[in-house]
Amino acid sequence: MQLGPDAARPPQSQAGIYLYRVSGSATDLLPFDVAIVGAGPAGTACALALRGSGLRVALLDKATFPRDKVCGDAVPGHAFKALRQLDPAYVDALWQLEPRDDVRRSRLVAPSGNSFYMHWKLPAFNSPRLDFDAALLALVRQYTATEVLENAALKTIDITADYARLHLASGQEIRASLVVGCDGANSVVGRRLLPEPRLARAYHSAGVRAYFENVAEAESGTTEFFFSRSHLAGYLWLFPVGAGRYNVGLGMLSELVSKHKIDLKKLLLEQLATHPGLASRFREARQLGPIQGFGLPMGGGRQRPASGARFMLCGDAASLIDPLQGHGIDLAIRSGIMAAEQVRQCFAQQNFSADFMHRYDEELQRRLGPQLAHSFRLQRLLGTRPWLMNLGTWLAQLPGLRRWAQRLVG
Ligand SMILES: Cc1cc2nc3c(=O)[nH]c(=O)nc-3n(C[C@H](O)[C@H](O)[C@H](O)COP(=O)(O)OP(=O)(O)OC[C@H]3O[C@@H](n4cnc5c(N)ncnc54)[C@H](O)[C@@H]3O)c2cc1C
Incomplete structure (x- = not known):
């Protein structure tokens, strides 16, 4: 690491302190x-x-x-909105990024297998965090x-x-x-x-993810969320990230992970092999790299x-x-x-x-x-009541109630 005063900048900062060159000594x-x-x-x-x-x-x-x-690599629309308020040029530049998958909607699949689509108001994309x-x-x-x-x-x-x-x-x-x-x-x-x-563990989740390709019936522009009885208070996700690749992961409350001694990496692979909505789609899929995990400190x-x-x-x-x-x-x-x-x-x-x-x-x-x-x-309400999730998904399929469901989830 080599630093030095930048000729284009003022030699002294507002706080009245100066920038010195690092010479590599531990005392600098x-x-x-x-x-x-x-x-x-x-x-x-x-x-x-x-x-x-x-x-x-x-x-x-x-x-x-x-x-x-x-990460799940899904960059929410509010991220772009906030950056655009600083300077639209930032967002214009990010929108040139490759690989990426422009997201228009999400598909939510309840434990019952019922699903519905939510359409996003703000433009957003998925792109590997790398x-x-x-x-x-x-x-x-x-x-x-x-x-x-x-x-x-x-x-x-x-x-x-x-x-x-x-x-x-x-x-x-x-x-x-x-x-x-x-x-x-x-x-x-x-x-x-x-x-x-x-x-506190109640405000902490754990998540794992891996990249896959050759996933069947996956649609560009659609992020998918799968809820099941075995991983309530969390979900399995399938997000296209461009170039024919998918970020596939599973997240769950840390207190449940430790209480039930759940191996999330194992559970993810089990779900991909057995979940009725996923097994056939992952039969020919190829995993790219290892499954990796990280913590989610929640607000x-x-x-x-x-x-x-x-x-x-x-x-x-x-x-x-x-x-x-x-x-x-x-x-x-x-x-x-x-x-x-x-x-x-x-x-x-x-x-x-x-x-x-x-x-x-x-x-x-x-x-x-x-x-x-x-x-x-x-999250507390839905995470402990699969029937509520099933009911909500069913209701959201009825014309007129979809908008209500979308507002509720945000
Ligand atoms: C499994 C999983 C899936 C997720 N999916 C999504 C998703 O799809 N969409 C979404 O919006 N969010 C998602 N998140 C959350 C998202 O990843 C984080 O909220 C986001 O990265 C937070 O950004 P940050 O800048 O606060 O921290 P980070 O992105 O973690 O950046 C922290 C930086 O600090 C550096 N750093 C750490 N320690 C030090 C140190 N001691 N000295 C110097 N540098 C240091 C790191 O190298 C890193 O570059 C997910 C999280 C997980 C774990």
């Missing part, structure tokens, strides 16, 4: 105004939203891009003066009265006035700085704080995944943008206190809280 200290940890959707959105702020922004990630992220996240980072590089540091893993962090000090696994250190923790489900920033870092319940003196958390680090549908890319992007708004306020008022940062928590609650709480209640 790099001062920035803002250090964003994690260059996934939350971190890149935050960096894009800080464009033109005049602040010295570092965006660091332990990975080198393109990097994979275990490609999508690299495209987001390319936008940061193209449009902002952000210092992007790859292969820069945060090991630990401490907050002093005057700054945050980030200790990297390489032995190097970064100093910043503010830290935005966008480092995902196992956030180091959250674990180090929150008084109550562990998320909507008793929310942990997402800020404190000199720091904020966004996306999965702030446990913002929608508990009903499992999407979090949009919420990561929206929270990254909200954090950037708070960053600007902090520098404008030179106030980095916990009290002032709490405004960010209030904004999260105001703008995302009601949706997450609604999804959490619905």
Whole structure:
């Protein structure tokens, strides 16, 4: 990792601290105004939203891009809507991405086998995160003066009265006035700085996924969700991701996984071999690569704080995944943008206190809280009552009630 002052930028930041060159020594200290940890959707959105702020922004990630992220790869329409509000050029560029599958509707299959289609209002696409996240980072590089540091893993962090000090696994250190923790489900920033870092199992799901090709009767433009008695409070998904490939996965509440000692990888393969709506379609399918798993920290319940003196958390680090549908890319992007708004306020008022940062928590609650709480209640209701899911799917097939079902699920 080699850094140096960018000739195109002012030599001194608004916070009055300077950027030094890393020479490779373990004692080097790099001062920035803002250090964003994690260059996934939350971190890149935050960096894009800080464009033109005049602040010295570092965006660091332990990975080198393109990097994979275990996900269903379905980028919700609200992700594009939020990015478009920053600059339509971002969305126009993302819409050139290949491979991708433009999504127009979802098919929901109840335990009874009944199914119905929901049509999406906002344009959206599925694309492997390997490609999508690299495209987001390319936008940061193209449009902002952000210092992007790859292969820069945060090991630990401490907050002093005057700054945050980030200790990297390489032995190097970064100093910043503010830290935005966008480092995902196992956030180091959250674990180090929150008084109550562990998320209750009730607000946590586990998910596994693999890529397949040659899946029969799969339609481009349609994401499919299968609910069954064996994996309620979760679902099996089949999402086209372009180039004839499918992201196929299974997610479930962590408390059920541990209570019933469920092996999700095994269950996924069992379901693909035996589920009445899937077995024939997967008979000739080819699995591409291993099944991989990852955690989903969900929002909507008793929310942990997402800020404190000199720091904020966004996306999965702030446990913002929608508990009903499992999407979090949009919420990561929206929270990254909200954090950037708070960053600007902090520098404008030179106030980095916990009290002032709490405004960010209030904004999260105001703008995302009601949706997450609604999804959490619905997930609890449907997840324990298969008959309700069957009834809902049946009712949704009746003309006039489909719109009601679509509004209910969101
Ligand atoms: C199985 C599964 C399926 C899912 N399906 C969908 C879906 O279809 N649609 C959807 O919208 N959401 C889905 N989600 C949720 C979605 O993946 C997350 O909500 C989203 O990735 C959150 O973005 P983020 O930027 O907060 O975190 P991430 O995307 O996890 O990015 C975090 C970044 O931080 C970096 N990082 C981590 N630790 C450190 C460190 N110590 N130092 C430096 N960098 C670090 C990582 O390398 C990574 O690049 C799914 C999740 C799972 C697990």
